Amino acid sequence: MSNAAAFSGGYVANLGPSEEGYLMPAVDEEGGFFWEGTLAGELRIQACNSCGKLRHPPRPMCPSCRSTDRGWKQVTGKGTIWSFVVPHPPLLEPYSSLAPYNVIVVTLDEHPTIRFVGNLVSGPEGELNEIDPNSIRIGEPVEVVFKRFRRADGSEEALPFWVRA
Numbered sequence: 001m002s003n004a005a006a007f008s009g010g011y012v013a014n015l016g017p018s019e020e021g022y023l024m025p026a027v028d029e030e031g032g033f034f035w036e037g038t039l040a041g042e043l044r045i046q047a048c049n050s051c052g053k054l055r056h057p058p059r060p061m062c063p064s065c066r067s068t069d070r071g072w073k074q075v076t077g078k079g080t081i082w083s084f085v086v087p088h089p090p091l092l093e094p095y096s097s098l099a100p101y102n103v104i105v106v107t108l109d110e111h112p113t114i115r116f117v118g119n120l121v122s123g124p125e126g127e128l129n130e131i132d133p134n135s136i137r138i139g140e141p142v143e144v145v146f147k148r149f150r151r152a153d154g155s156e157e158a159l160p161f162w163v164r165a
């Protein structure tokens with residue numbers, strides 16, 4: 001099943017975890033453009049068609065001008081580590097066996113009010129726990145990469161991760 005087919009009916013679909021048991025996004029009509037973008041290797045941010053402001057995560061109404069006329073804009077995926085934490089068990093399986101690992105908050109350089117929560121890895125095939133959390137510094141430049149996962153139903157998702165720029 002393609003992702004486009006999954007959310008074209010206006011309902012939330014693809015709720016299953018990846019084959020490895022990792023949590024996967026609930027791809028719905030509102031955020032479908034975002035997940036189509038990650039599969040295409042693009043970071044797409046929702047944009048207001050009325051006032052032009054960007055917002056993330058995707059939602060129906062612009063918090064600035066209350067317009068519901070919306071589209072999206074592709075951004076470069078260059079950002080800066082704004083903060084980070086190091087989770088320790090108890091955690092959901094399969095994450096507990098990977099702890100300690102990093103969870104970073106990234107601000108986009110082009111739009112610093114847009115923040116992503118993700119993981120710093122060495123590349124698109126990187127594991128959550130491969131970067132020593134003690135080496136991470138707030139303010140480090142990073143850029144997005146996309147790591148692909150397959151769900152049990154065979155559908156594929158690509159999730160944004162971050163590497164040092």
Ligand SMILES: [Zn+2]
Nearest residue numbers: 048051062065
């Ligand atoms: Zn607006």
